Amino acid sequence: MTSDRFPSPARAELFAPRGPATPYRMTVTTALPHADAVALADQGLGAWLKQEGCEEPPPAVREPVGPDTPDAPDTPAERLRLGDRVLFDRDHGPLRGGPGTGRYHRRRLRTPAPHGTHQLTLTIATGAEGPTWVRLEAETHTTGSGVRTPCRVPVPELARTLLPLLDATDGPAAVHLSPQVLTAGQVGGLIDELCDPERRLPTVVASVPVNLGLDQWLADVVRPLCHQLPGLATAYVLDPGARTEFNVALEYHTVYGGAVRTYLPEVDPASRQDGARHPVLARQRIEEDIRRAAGLLAREPRRLAAEQPLPPPLAAVPVLRVAPPSGARADADRAAADARAELAALVREERQDRAEQQARADELELVRHSLRRERRRDRRRPAPGDEQAGARHGGAPVRGMTGRLCAGPGGAVLPTMPGGHSGPVGPAGSPSHWIDAPGTFTELMTRLGEFPLLSFTGDQKTTLALDGLQCAGASWARLTWDGLTALQEYAEAAVRGEAGGDFKQWCERTPAGCHRFPPRKAVRGESRTVFSHTKWKRERMLPVPECVDVSRRAFMGAHLRIGGGRTAPRLHYLDDCSGSGRIYVGYIGLHLTNTRTN
Incomplete structure (x- = not known):
């Protein structure tokens, strides 16, 4: 099997000199029952893999496929090798939310690309009520910043196979x-x-x-x-x-x-x-x-x-969890004490990374819902002449020539938040992001003056480069703005002696009227493994004024998680509110090196 067939570069329609390719995402429904949809999808996937020169995955053993199947405990995905550097993962289980919420089945294929990896993910989810949802995602993960890649991932051939097979709607x-x-x-x-x-x-x-x-x-x-x-x-x-x-x-x-x-x-x-x-x-x-x-x-x-926000059944699918190699424990038993400690740190970070991925998926859904509410709110404002148009048609709901009632767009008015901001309300009643938050890191850097107790001492080029890398639109910039807003409010309380602890504790017990930042995304410091690694520690020795340290460098282990995954952004900072009365932000950029990224 050749590595350029997932997808073929000849089918890439437009090219850009640098940057990740825009992924392909298909979300449709089918009237087929969950079990039938899974069986047909596996049939189509197997035929397509065989056509592409891969081994066909063996049938799953006693795999439940019905939405009414009793919920099973969370188990890691089954990993199969279908060829040289071709990995196939499949898992299934209940949707997040408890028994009776429905079930999902997922298949993920990773194949080599000229400068990275192609990834294809097929998910079928059915809730307790409603249709069966099918989602197909195709992504290209490249390595190296100077690689020429297609600006968008082409439509996968598997999509052309599944649409008629499943009678998609x-x-x-x-x-x-x-x-x-x-x-x-x-x-x-x-x-x-x-x-x-x-x-x-x-x-x-x-x-x-x-x-x-x-x-x-x-x-x-x-x-x-x-x-x-x-x-x-x-x-x-x-x-x-x-x-x-x-x-x-x-x-x-x-x-x-x-x-x-x-x-x-x-x-x-x-x-x-x-x-x-x-x-x-x-x-x-x-x-x-x-x-x-x-x-x-x-x-x-x-x-x-x-x-577009995911439909509830797909949004309730947990992140993929792959079991570690079976020989990892035996190797650890035979390793020296430092190797066992390193493996333990790797396991901890694997769990942390999985939690971050789930948190990031949930946050992306909040951002999508917020964007949708904003656009609906904007469309509610009538333009000049619309009042007369409505009168001509006899009201807001309009009947066309056919006599059918055409519903106008819905809308939601965003409440006013403390401090005069307007924002969408999350599950806890707090804004998921401010409506006036910057949509890019370029805009964010120009507005840092809005945080008088925060000083950015890092390299702006590293931060601005995120605008060309993020796959989730403006979500990274908005989440960073959320973190800076919470740090500013914490610093104001800390210099008055009213913070009641460090920033992590502030996030866990955010006072009423203040912006809440998720506590799980506020990390006090790096692991012992990172701190004791000379090169990794040096990366986190970031610029500070001489009044803070005569060497003009300080270790900034405290950081905010802007996203999940190995390369997702981090914001590293030094809390010096008890000294100079300020917080120094020394780095906003991709995840610095650790056991997961090395």
Whole structure:
């Protein structure tokens, strides 16, 4: 098996000089029962692996597949080797939340890439009620900062296999591999799909130029244009009769002249302002460079797939846990005392890393929900002329030509938080992040003056480089801002002698009215292994003023976890509130070296 087949570089549509490739994420439903969906998915996965030159994984032994199967204790994933450097992990179990919440099955495939690893994860989850959810994620993890990689991971061939196999759907719409041609009599069903509140995927609608035939435009333009959309959007082509019917029904959301329009979820046909929310790709732009136009058309569906909150069953799937090698314990027994201590530290950090990954997944869901609430709130503000438009249509809910009721977008008003900030409320009643928090580390560095008791002494280049690395949009920057906000409030109390302990204790007992930072993400210091390792300790000897240490360096073991994983960012700081009355932030960047990253 060749290492470039997962996915093939020849299928990478656009290239960038540096940086990680944007992952592919598909989230759909199927009407099949959980057991049938798992069996068909395994069948399709096995056939695809065989086609790619890998060994087909053996059937799982007595693996429960029904959502009503009694919950089993948490067990690590089974790891199989299907070829040279090809790892296959599979696990199953109850969803987080206790007995009766549903079950999940997951398969993860890791294959070698020219400068890293390709990872493909398939998850099937079914809650106590509702449909079976299917999620397919494809990522490329590169090593080395100067490697040329595709700017986005291509649509996996497995996605093209599973969509028809599972009869995938998105709300009321079937998710097809290729665009579907609609006639005038089918326009009413399309409008119902656009206005359906359960729709999660964008809907791409293409028009046909008046001087070209439908079949020619479909074959030469629309199909190549939609090649990157399977699993990310549903696509339709309006024939001449359907185009007229559609544009009369949706006067603020029209598409014609060979243009292609992307309709995001929650279409409000009565709002002129909402019409501006759904991007249009003009015919001229398409014909100039159809390959580049295909990349532009896929950009919004990719963004939505990354920011859209997961449905509850998928959000309740625990992070993957892989058992350590069976010989690790025997090797440890034969090792010297220092080797056993090193192994124990590795095990502790493995558990800590797994907890961080779960915390990071939960935080990403909070960020996605917050972004969704913000956008809904913004869309509630009427634009000039919308009041008249609403009067013409007889109110906010609008009936189109077909007489169907089209629901407008929902919304949630964000409460005012202490200090005049507005923010989404988390489970504990505290904001998950401030609405005015910076969306990038570049903006964050320019606003450090808003924290008068914090001094940044580190290298700004290391921090600014995070803008080109983060895969979760603005979440890293927002989480860092959360940590700085809590440190500032702690410092204000500490210089008055009212903090009642260190920053960790402050997070565990945050006073009312103050910003709460998760205690599990506030770490007092590094492990003994890191402190006793000369090179690793040197990395954490960070700049401070001479008034703090005459050497202008101090060990900053205390840090905040900005994310989970081996390379996720950390913020290292020195609490000198009892001395100079300030906190010195010496580092904001990727995880420094330790037993997990070395």
